[in-house]
Amino acid sequence: MLKTALLLSGQYRTLDYTIANWRQFVMEPFDCLSDFYLSIYETNGKRLDQADISSRGALCNAKFDSTILDEEYLKTLHHCKKLIMENYQDIALKQNFKSKSFLVKSIITKTFNQDRRFEWFFSQYYKRYTGIQYLLKQDYDLVICSRPDFKPTHTPDITDLNPNNIYISMSNPLDGYHDFYIISSPQNLLKIFNIYKEVNTKVVPHFLKTDPNRLTCGHSLLTYYIDNVLNLPVTTIKLFGDLQR
DSSP, X not given: OOOEEEEEEEOOTTHHHHHHHHIIIIITTTTOTTOEEEEEESBOOOBOSOOOOSSTTGGGGOOBOOOBOOHHHHHHHHTOSEEEEEOHHHHHHHHTHHHHTHHHHHHHHHHHTSOOOOHHHHHHHHHHHHHHHHHGGGTOSEEEEEOTTEEESSOOOOSSXXXXXXXXXXXXXXXXXXXXXXXXXXXXXXXXXXXXXXXXXXIHHHHHHHOTTSOOSHHHHHHHIIXXXXXXXXXXXXXXXXXXX
């Protein structure tokens, strides 16, 4: 069996609620109960209100929990092999999330005719990248990378699992691949999560020229990066859960 790890990254949000499903449908079948890693920010980030998030951009107006998490408590609670927890404001400043998001934001604002923040794209892939950087040193064949607020409802349906492939789900024809989870070797994942460094130079300048009818969002930018910049082999799989923000 392939040596496998589960990495959940980003905002902690509803992991207290989704973790049982991760254990049942992913960690047990992939034999990685003792190979669980978290790469998160120190605030909870759970959505506090019940604002409608069915339309694009509605999340921008939602309110989120800013409670500071207890690192030692989480390590004990979830039996994490490694927990990487950072202050979002410090990282956002050091990594210039706001200024880096300006170019993408300008295109999205034009596409949707509304002002939409896009710092989340950089913060999301930064946390995935830092988590995978650590796992590269741990000699894993395969990493299942997702987010704490994704709730598996069944085991991913993957036959002839090959860590050289990228296993990901389709969002819809206009958006492309879902960014809810990606399954592959840590080497492939490091290349993919490097998108937060290269989206402004290797994706945005060419994206709309090649497919002007495609919607500009996190899913579509990820799709372009995987297919046209990295040219990695992709196997699409059925979505095996849903978000619980």
